[in-house]
Amino acid sequence: MKVSFNELQGIGRKAFAAIGFAEGDAIDASEMVAWLEAHGLGGAEALKKGLRYIVTEDQSTSPTLVYQDADFSVLDAHNHSILGNASLAVELGYARARSRGLSITKIRRCHNRILIIGYLSRLARRGMNVTAFWRNAHDPLTEVVVGFKAGHPVPEICFYSLDDAPDDTERNDGITLIMANHVDLLPSLRSDYALTNLMWQTEEDLERLKDRALVEGMEVDDELWRSLKSLAEQLLVEATDASRGGAGAGTNDND
């Protein structure tokens, strides 16, 4: 079905709140999904894949700080979706970069990593250069590089696969974030390995996709929509005679 950006964001916010997300996390998660979908990057599909796991996660478990020094942090997300309170791990990297000029943040054991792009957009708008890097699969090995210039609300994104993966690669379910206060960190494809470019999206491409989504609406899977609606309804309170009294106009207004 076709939905608007505001609808997807609104239903997502309620659904995440019903799952147990804190209010700020529910807002951020729904923004991440709607942002990705509006920019043609499959936010709704990513959510559909992750939703059955997200509903079982313990939302009171925050990413744990494994290691930190002045500009380098490693956090364990406990195999949870990035949609939960992983935004604080990102904010930690932001705070470090603000004070040290550059920071590196590694979030280990996390899922739905692509959805983090929507949150990184917030940091870029605050004037931070951000590059995110993660590997999607081991065979074939796929890498994703997302680069935001400070002040730009949309990134350049590159998905590519390595035809000839090095022997020492390991399955990777983490994400690495590099943030710099004053220097551009755009992705560069220079590499000794043979690459197959799967997707290259420029800022202009993404802006165009967003404009189109605002004009035409966004196509969202019916089953996902029903699931979100059903979750959102858990926040509604059953009506009683007491609740109806004085809630609004009369049930009959033939004046």
Next chain:
Amino acid sequence: MATPSHVTEQLHLRPSDQVMKLERLGSLHASRLSFCRSLVRQMAREDWTVNTDRFDLDADGHGVVIYRLNTPNHTYHGVVFSQHLDPARRSDRVIAEAWDVTFALVEGEVEASLLDQMAANVPLQEAGRQHPRLLVLSRANKSLRNFSHFVEALASGRQPDPAWLTRVGYLYRTTAVYGNGKFGIADYARLQKNPDFNRPFSAQMFAVYLLRHFSVQQVEHLAQMHSPERAVTLAPALQRYLGIGNSTGLGMAPFLINHPQLIQQWVYGRERALAYAREQLPDDAGRRELLALLKRAHQHFSETVTEDAEQSLRNEATVASIKAVMEWLERTPATSRLWTDLLAWADEQCALEAQELINTLLIELYPDIIDAMENELGCEEILELQPEMRAATLKSQIERRFSWALDYDPKNPDHHYWFWYRSAEKEEPRLGVRAAEPGAEKEMLLAIGPRIYRTHQLLDAFLDRCPAGSVVEFLMAHPRQKETVRRIQTMAATPYGEIQANLWHRDMKPMHLLRTKLSFFGASRFDPKSDRWVRVTLFQGAPLFCELFSDHGANKARLAELDDWSFPVQPELESQ
């Protein structure tokens, strides 16, 4: 982003602890910066034209009407579906499922396929799936008594009694006017680059204004159907005096709380206008103009009818205050301190509604410097975290800028008496008594004061452990505080975004929240029907479509004349 405090320092703005008190916000009136007024000025300045493309109403007034709007920038269409409604189903509540008319504002053309899609969905409102080219979706119910009286009078060759419109100032009242992506319609983001409707709620206000036009055409059509030989058209003075009603309940409250940056812009715009006005050098012409405005407002409030005892008392107090202000102005010469002295005198002598009325009327005197602000009432809304801030700084920010929130006392049951929630009945927002009604565990988080209080408590304990800790470190320890913290950090930079009231408090009056928003829309004739819902009138007194031309803004005198429609009074018809 909302305008930060440091930009405002040059002007003598009223302090936020005066302006943002809920009772004062609930005493505001429509002003020349209200959205209805701005829209009418824009339509007149830009010579917007409306034509009837299709008028297919049967002898009962049921069918389809399509209007075409041309602005200097685009073409739009207003599509109205009018149907028979069983009186048993006529309800102003959001839980209603059928209405006398349903309508939509469409960007661009209405092709046959789109009209079919709309005919199948617009009458269903929330239960339909709406097309993304719809900018506004709305519905309205008749005021049956007014409607019958108007049709009968016109059909018998005479004009309706204007007193009917003084009691109830409309033929139709809307019960919801949806924009911003609701039920599949266009997102507000799409309008942000559109100079016709990029101001807050301007597309919605236009749809309401178009319904007013339809209501006149429909009663004239029905009169003609009833009595082709004798029927007359509605006198222009009555057409002008006809507004559109609106029934509003608690649904307005979540918007006010969830859009603090927008509220900041609205209140800041109004306060800046007031500050500009009071700094102007008064002269005798200005004094006389203010007296004339007060005289009209006096008649308006003397005529205003409401069954609500409290609002009646407030109206009576306003009428008495206006009389006293007029006497004060008559005997006070136009010295350079006239406006300052007047406002100081009013603050001491007048009721809140009258104080705010005087402010509203003073703003009317200086359109050239004030109207430019109408383009500054919108903003990009995003609450941003500053994770690098010291937690101690955040705590002192709360103590300096949000001290009102620290008045919350968790041990006092009156301080958390109410809770806000959404009902399973069409998600209607409601208010429940925490100790007596079920559902508090699902409450909407609208009470910002107690939340800030909680954050402050947690910060206090955190700083005992980590005196040099940062905000992000505080949040790693208390992740559920993220939304409150970024709200505090964002709104601390602005004076007027937060309503300074505990929305859980037993003494909190939700009617004040409703009136706050409605006054910025441009509503008049506040007629509370309980402590939780109100009927108001929009566009009463506004010029008609056929009057809206000013040679593209070149004819300043005509523009000023068209814009002078605040606080309308009952017209005297020539035949009476």
